[in-house]
Amino acid sequence: MDESRALVVAVRSGLAAAGDQRKAPEMQRYMRSELPFRGVASPERTALAKELFAAHPLPDETALRTAALTLWREAAYREERYLAIAMTGHRAYRAWQTPALLPLYEEMIVTGAWWDYVDELANRRIGPLLRGFPAELTPVMHAWATEEDRWKRRTSIICQLSFKEATDTALLTAAIEANLHDRDFFIRKGIGWALRQFARTEPGWVLAFVDAHPGLSPLSVREAVKHL
Structure with a gap:
């Protein structure tokens, strides 16, 4: 064996x-x-x-x-x-842990299709790959932000939860704006979670982002400013 x-x-x-x-x-x-x-x-x-x-x-x-x-x-x-x-x-x-494992994680995200799998993969697998290989992973996350699959979109939104000062605000902005009017609970919750987490590092940026995006759902806004 x-x-x-x-x-x-x-x-x-x-x-x-x-x-x-x-x-x-x-x-x-x-x-x-x-x-x-x-x-x-x-x-x-x-x-x-x-x-x-x-x-x-x-x-x-x-x-x-x-x-x-x-x-x-x-x-x-x-x-x-x-x-x-x-x-x-x-x-x-x-x-x-290199981009060679991305197809494995993508399959798990798409076929797992539920928050317990996806959140672990987004934060502890995709996130570290993005941090370690930004040139390769950043375009992928931009693409995932507009995918039909909601779990790939959620991944693109929350994959930087642990990044703090290293957060790519251009990617975060693009991922959120691409899903701004989506009424799916997991997308709205993910947006709020990503903003709330970044607010621990850059509260001013998050407040300005919320003010500049009146289309954010009430759920996303409540989560984003929860500790501000």
Whole structure:
């Protein structure tokens, strides 16, 4: 059995052993998930991931992509997808975080199509790629801001949440303006979240932006100025 398959098998077995079927239905209801849950809460998943990723190291980027996509595409339980995402961010694989992994993350965003997957990918995978490879990723985020897929648009809006002074305000502006009149809750909430987070660093910029964009939804404005 190759390393990718061994890790996939270990993840499935580990989740099955750690699962709590008393918790699983409520977790599924809360997340409005078509996939069932094993009933493994976040702290237990984190501990399990640490153990399994150490016990089953992957030799190269191809093996990482294979293992992550196998877990993702063949998932029978939602936690399998959570661990697929966690696997891609494992510290041992930091050197492989290049634009070559963008198609993997794009597939997860589009097919995952829900906030629990997308927000983690936007902030902890796409964001670091944008920071590390701005020449390659900035045009992609501009393009995603006008995509039909709402989750790619949300990603373009919130991918800079942790950037602080390094925030590309031209990208942030373009992503928000491209979605200014979209009435989708997750888009409006994402706009407010992105502005609220940047307001911790540049409150004056955010206030001026809100004043200059009367088309912002009330939800976006409330979120943007929440701590100002």
